[in-house]
Amino acid sequence: MTVQDVLSQFNEIFIDVLDDEDIKLNLETTADDVEEWDSLSHIQLIVAIENKYDIRFTASEMESYRNVGEMCNGILNKLAAKV
Amino acid sequence: MLFNSLEFFLFLPIVFLLYWFIVNRNLKLQNTFVLAASYFFYGWWDWRFLSLIFLSTISDFILGILIGKTDDQKIQKRYLYLSFVVNLGILIFFKYFNFFIEEFSRLSEAIGLNANYSTLSIILPIGISFYTFQTLSYTIDVYKKQLAPTNDFISFAAFVSFFPQLVAGPVERASTLLPQFLKKRQFDYTKSVEGCQQILWGFFKKIVIADNCALFVNDIFGYYEYGEVSGLILLIGAVLFVIQIYADFSGYSDIAIGVAKLFGFQLMQNFNFPYHATSTTEIWRKWHISISSWFRDYLNKPLFFYFRHWGNYGLIIPLILTFTIIGFWHGANWTFIVYGLIHGIVMSIELFSKKTRKKIRKKIPKWLNSSMGWLITMFIWVFTCIIFRAENMTLAVNYIAAIFDNLFVLDMTQVTSRIIFQSLLITLTKGKVLFLLILFMFVIEWIYRKYTYGFKLNFKIPFLNWVFYYSILLLIILFGEFSQQEFIYFQF
Structure with a gap:
């Protein structure tokens, strides 16, 4: 799986959780760029992502991600570690 | 002193003039002066409670340094909890102690126990809910590595007691306010x-x-x-x-x-x-x-x-x-x-x-x-x-x-x-x-x-x-x- 694959899967999760068809993520997207992305929906996104890839984040990992790209890479690293 | 009092009306211009004209030479002088003015401002109400601010200040100053000195997360967490105990301990004792005692007595009576716990006559120190939270934010931010611990006690003490926001906020985050104390301030007309x-x-x-x-x-x-x-x-x-x-x-x-x-x-x-x-x-x-x-x-x-x-x-x-x-x-x-x-x-x-x-x-x-x-x-x-x-x-x-x-x-x-x-x-x-x-x-x-x-x-x-x-x-x-x-x- 590449970063682009994760990104497009992310996009679907975001559209679903935030209930907004118009979301178009890129690697530099941050919470400031998406209207509905607040601290609460952030948790809902995390849960959706954790369930989708069957992984778990720690609280400090969550705080270290500054944008969507870093999150995608974080997931790839976790998936690689699992195999 | 209250903002809407005659004392503050005199205090503010005097402190302002001394700050920009007399102690303007270096950072250390500026911060020492802010600290002195802040303690004076608070002490005007009740100088005894300055000791609480000082206790909160010194404990988090030391705990911040200790957290910075070790890489062991378990030990860092212990120091963080200690900061919680000190700050929330002060807060709970002075603000909530009697409430808990009274409610506990009422509960005991309700279930048939003859309880007679006496409450203490505690005066609520002004601003206690504000500065304890601000100090706490410093230790949490240091623990989360969002801020490097400071070795400059004067600046830190001035950050905790900064008189404009000491008694009722805004409760500032250490990571945004403390760095402002570590740079010399220049007068800005606008x-x-x-x-x-x-x-x-x-x-x-x-x-x-x-x-x-x-x-x-x-x-x-x-x-x-x-x-x-x-x-x-x-x-x-x-x-x-x-x-x-x-x-x-x-x-x-x-x-x-x-x-x-x-x-x-x-x-x-x-x-x-x-x-x-x-x-x-x-x-x-x-x-x-x-x-x-x-x-x-x-x-x-x-x-x-x-x-x-x-x-x-x-x-x-x-x-x-x-x-x-x-x-x-x-x-x-x-x-x-x-x-x-x-x-x-x-x-x-x-x-x-x-x-x-x-x-x-x-x-x-x-x-x-x-x-x-x-x-x-x-x-x-x-x-x-x-x-x-x-x-x-x-x-x-x-x-x-x-x-x-x-x-x-x-x-x-x-x-x-x-x-x-x-x-x-x-x-x-x-x-x-x-x-x-x-x-x-x-x-x-x-x-x-x-x-x-x-x-x-x-x-x-x-x-x-x-x-x-x-x-x-x-x-x-x-x-x-x-x-x-x-x-x-x-x-x-």
Whole structure:
């Protein structure tokens, strides 16, 4: 799986959780760029992502991600570690 | 000393002049002077409680360094917990000890034990809920590696006790305020002008709006229990209290932020026009931002994270818990707990009705949607503020019941007529004007709602600015209530 694959899967999760068809993520997207992305929906996104890839984040990992790209890479690293 | 006191009127210009003309040579001198001025400012109330600020300061200063010295996360966590114990220990002992003892005795009696625990006579040290939280934010930020621990004790002590925001906030984050103490401040004319505008506007809101509203509010809340007061008057009392508490606390915040600007510091925005909000969730993003965001980052987020796999409960539990604690933060009284609890419940409802509300929003005109949202939000806010203001839950419930029982009944018992007479008397001389002044405040703040404070004049012709400054000053002199009433939030 590449970063682009994760990104497009992310996009679907975001559209679903935030209930907004118009979301178009890129690697530099941050919470400031998406209207509905607040601290609460952030948790809902995390849960959706954790369930989708069957992984778990720690609280400090969550705080270290500054944008969507870093999150995608974080997931790839976790998936690689699992195999 | 109070911002609206003669002492502060002398204190501020003296400190300002010494700061920029005498101790301006180097950073160390600047910070030492800020520290001395802050301790003097606080000591004016009660110098004994300076020892508590000092205890909180020194313990977090040392714990910060200790956390920075080790890489072992377990040990770092232990130091973090120690900081919680010290700061929350001070807070709980001085603010909540008697409350817990009383409730515990009542509980013991209820289950048949003959308990006779005595309470202590503890005076609540002013500002304790504010500076303990600010100090705590330092240790948490250091623990989270968002901030390097400082070795400069003077700067750190000045950061904890910085007089403009020491007694009632804005509660600053160490990662934004402390670095400002580590750089020498240069005088900035534009910022200082902004600071003065904000101070002037803050005094207008406090002395003219809040303190005049207080005359009515205190009467109505003080007398209703003795007689049948018309529900309409009770409702007016509640609405006036809602205006009072906003003008009082946002006015205080404007003065605090403005004074800090005069000394070259930028504090965070504490109010973002909360009464323009169209949902309770939005009001809490705009009301007392420094504390609501403190609890969001340091309590609500970790709780959300912890409960994240609990489905819907994982959203409700953290929300209700956080807001109940925010309520309790205000004081050791069931009224505050209930106030917070209701807001937590309302926000949970708003959360789960999000999709339904979105559908409705698409079907009806925008203005209808926002005015309906505003009305519902304000309705809830007014009634929860009655609970906030009342001395205890019984009185709060009675007050609310009385509004609905006899909304349009005018029973002229003695007390009632006295209140109405008094109100009328004030109405004739001041009430009509007060109504216009309140209107004036909200109109001005509506015009400047895109800015960080409600009075950011920027006319092209400087003369017009001065016309406004003098008008506000004149309004303060003509209609101000100069009895030096304390700010509501100083008791928290």
